[in-house]
Amino acid sequence: MPAEILFATPVYVRFSSGMSRAFQGVYDALDFLENEWPLRNGERYKRACDRCRTALQLRSGAQLARDAFVSACSEARMPVEAMPPVWQRSLPSTPAAMNT
Template identity: 55%
Template structure:
């Protein structure tokens, strides 16, 4: 089995049950956490996350699917997944719209 250390386009930050936050940058990080440090060893979303992470490491499943499955498993285990928002798109050539007053 060839293992690819593949990163997600955006890391997933998880608030653990103890209150600490931990970031996961890709499939290998997530799978290691699922298999070795996971607080619950059961659950539909946990099982799916393990399977999709393994599949993504073998290029059988898209990375985005493994990332979404990992987030879902975190939520199932009552760990908040704190996902960083994307960059705001700015368009400096557009002027702000002024409110219209109807007198």
């Protein structure tokens, strides 16, 4: 397993079932894209996979991978919420809606 490269701001994805899941970094997002993604097509999906792979190869930054992952979630109609960066969290809180 590749070493995880953390996002500055984790991403919460809400599924149609009402459940949500936090994605802390690039590997976590790519694993979800490759193994659990509901739609295996779409330009944003392909771009997210590519950007996550290049970030894990240290050829691009985690922010590009994160942005592409958020965009792919939007394409798949999965609402995305953002959490505050890890260093700003002191108590458990509910995620804030993200404007994407």
